[in-house]
Amino acid sequence: MTDAARPNPAVTEERRWWHASTVYQIYPRSFADSNGDGIGDIPGLIGRLDYLENLGIDVIWLSPIYTSPMDDNGYDIADYQDIAPEFGTLADFDRLVTEAKARGIGILLDLVVNHTSDEHAWFVEACKGRDNPFRDFYVWRDPASDGGVPNELASHFGGSAWEFHAPTGQYYLHLFSRRQPDLNWENPKVRAEVYRMMNWWLDRGIAGFRMDVIDLIGKQVDAKITSDGPHLHDYLQDMHRETLAHRDVLTVGETWSVTPSSALLYSGRERGELSMVFQFEHVTQRWDETYGKWRSKPFDLVALKAVFSKWQQALSEDGWNSLFWGNHDLPRAVSRYGDDKAFPVQSAKTLATVLHLMKGTPYVYQGEEIGMTNAPFRSIDQYRDIETLNMYRLQRKAGLSPEAFILGANENSRDNARTPMQWSEEPHGGFSEGTPWIEMNPNYVTINAEAAVADESSVFHHYRRLITLRKTHDVIVYGHYQSWLDQHPQAFVYTRSLGDERLTVIANIASEALSLDLPDELRTTGEPLIWTHAPVATIGESLQLAAWESLALLSRG
Ligand code: ISL
Numbered sequence: 043m044t045d046a047a048r049p050n051p052a053v054t055e056e057r058r059w060w061h062a063s064t065v066y067q068i069y070p071r072s073f074a075d076s077n078g079d080g081i082g083d084i085p086g087l088i089g090r091l092d093y094l095e096n097l098g099i100d101v102i103w104l105s106p107i108y109t110s111p112m113d114d115n116g117y118d119i120a121d122y123q124d125i126a127p128e129f130g131t132l133a134d135f136d137r138l139v140t141e142a143k144a145r146g147i148g149i150l151l152d153l154v155v156n157h158t159s160d161e162h163a164w165f166v167e168a169c170k171g172r173d174n175p176f177r178d179f180y181v182w183r184d185p186a187s188d189g190g191v192p193n194e195l196a197s198h199f200g201g202s203a204w205e206f207h208a209p210t211g212q213y214y215l216h217l218f219s220r221r222q223p224d225l226n227w228e229n230p231k232v233r234a235e236v237y238r239m240m241n242w243w244l245d246r247g248i249a250g251f252r253m254d255v256i257d258l259i260g261k262q263v264d265a266k267i268t269s270d271g272p273h274l275h276d277y278l279q280d281m282h283r284e285t286l287a288h289r290d291v292l293t294v295g296e297t298w299s300v301t302p303s304s305a306l307l308y309s310g311r312e313r314g315e316l317s318m319v320f321q322f323e324h325v326t327q328r329w330d331e332t333y334g335k336w337r338s339k340p341f342d343l344v345a346l347k348a349v350f351s352k353w354q355q356a357l358s359e360d361g362w363n364s365l366f367w368g369n370h371d372l373p374r375a376v377s378r379y380g381d382d383k384a385f386p387v388q389s390a391k392t393l394a395t396v397l398h399l400m401k402g403t404p405y406v407y408q409g410e411e412i413g414m415t416n417a418p419f420r421s422i423d424q425y426r427d428i429e430t431l432n433m434y435r436l437q438r439k440a441g442l443s444p445e446a447f448i449l450g451a452n453e454n455s456r457d458n459a460r461t462p463m464q465w466s467e468e469p470h471g472g473f474s475e476g477t478p479w480i481e482m483n484p485n486y487v488t489i490n491a492e493a494a495v496a497d498e499s500s501v502f503h504h505y506r507r508l509i510t511l512r513k514t515h516d517v518i519v520y521g522h523y524q525s526w527l528d529q530h531p532q533a534f535v536y537t538r539s540l541g542d543e544r545l546t547v548i549a550n551i552a553s554e555a556l557s558l559d560l561p562d563e564l565r566t567t568g569e570p571l572i573w574t575h576a577p578v579a580t581i582g583e584s585l586q587l588a589a590w591e592s593l594a595l596l597s598r599g
């Protein structure tokens with residue numbers, strides 16, 4: 043993962059290895075099960091490293107693998123320095139780091155330090171009494187004068203963010219489930235413990251961290267500020283100084299509240315904070331203003347392109363973008379943005395093309411590279427996720443029918459994208475010899491890795507090409523982004539320019555054919571780099587595109 047010596051005089055930015063890298067997200071529970079208990083594990087993952095090497099990815103972001111009661115599938119950590127037995131042992135983890143490194147792949151751990159599990163030793167101690175030395179590791183408040191909650195802060199998983207602890211007569215804060223008490227970052231002892239733990243993992247040879255809801259750590263609950271609090275960037279700079287400085291690692295913060303200007307604070311080159319952050323504007327743009335993610339707004343390509351352009355421009359001179367369509371909290375990309383019924387292969391490829399040829403570091407969520415779709419669930423019993431189950435209870439109480447709830451949940455719940463990786467047409471998709479912890483998407487019979495690898499025209503090989511192109515073409519990594527035809531409701535067109543090179547990307551984001559008129563400035567001839575239907579070497583005054591057809595062409599001079 044060292045910087046390849048590719049002197050291109052047009053590149054003025056200081057190169058970092060992660061600029062040309064692609065990250066692959068693994069949700070360990072659903073990736074590969076080695077022992078038939080129905081739960082993916084580290085040995086299973088090690089067995090699939092050759093597949094990932096073939097795909098060409100540089101980094102694995104591993105969702106949490108630490109000791110946990112699994113109230114939120116591991117985002118509730120009981121011991122930061124041990125591995126959950128269902129996932130394996132520390133020895134398995136060390137072997138993973140070594141085996142991945144041998145294939146040129148680094149491991150990013152998920153740093154979940156906004157909160158712990160209620161089973162974490164710190165919280166167990168904190169509950170013992172108001173004068174316990176660990177009490178201040180968490181956020182406690184007295185009841186309001188009527189005995190009720192201290193204020194109206196709400197949990198992201200529904201209901202109040204405050205839970206009463208009767209034995210000590212105070213409420214504690216949990217911005218997620220009640221089994222995920224929030225850490226008190228104002229306490230310097232908490233910060234010191236987190237840095238110590240981070241250094242312990244970094245010394246074990248990991249490639250960096252993905253930082254869970256990191257924009258919440260500067261919260262000031264009495265002022266009802268949760269995200270983007272006044273000391274957030276002080277804490278991040280402090281963290282950087284104590285752990286990341288002088289280490290060549292990748293860090294990415296999950297920041298739902300980030301704006302283009304705060305992104306420069308998080309990821310600015312001279313800031314000493316993070317490599318990059320995840321912004322979610324293309325995600326929330328589809329959410330209803332009142333009902334949020336449980337009710338979607340229709341797809342609007344013009345608005346979507348505007349979001350991407352805004353972010354490409356905002357971080358063009360400083361900072362760095364991360365690029366993603368999906369993750370373990372979001373619907374499957376092809377189901378959300380593509381057409382998973384009529385054009386599953388073509389639309390998966392075209393979505394990949396338009397995303398991967400932008401400036402930033404692309405993230406691929408496991409299974410996306412073979413075009414996995416949202417699993418169609420029929421009943422609430424098929425769901426496992428605490429967020430969905432809580433929401434079901436609340437919405438049922440509010441009078442919503444189970445059928446109506448399932449309809450919305452199938453589109454937006456986190457479980458529909460958490461079904462196991464589809465490896466083959468074998469029983470349980472080759473994921474496990476036992477019964478998977480959550481049902482497989484039945485379409486594994488046709489959509490699976492084995493079939494995809496064997497077929498040169500598959501979604502998998504398209505991703506493989508895009509990942510390779512980023513490593514061999516500086517214009518993809520560093521080229522200046524310019525959008526075209528912003529108001530066109532069906533075409534996604536942009537160029538990337540670096541020195542005398544220009545990359546032109548043209549995509550039809552629709553299930554209907556398109557006859558596209560192009561402005562003079564886009565007419566060109568060049569080398570076809572990637573395409574969905576047929577290579578195109580010349581762009582004239584108009585272009586006929588099939589449904590979900592896309593292409594990219596490189597011209598010089
Ligand atoms: O999933 C969501 C929206 O689709 C959010 O409610 C989600 O909880 C938010 O994205 C924060 O996510 C992260 O922290 C959570 C954990 O449940 C998620 O899996 C994680 O990605 C709490 O640790």
Ligand code: CA
Binds near residue numbers: 077078081083
């Ligand atoms: Ca297992």
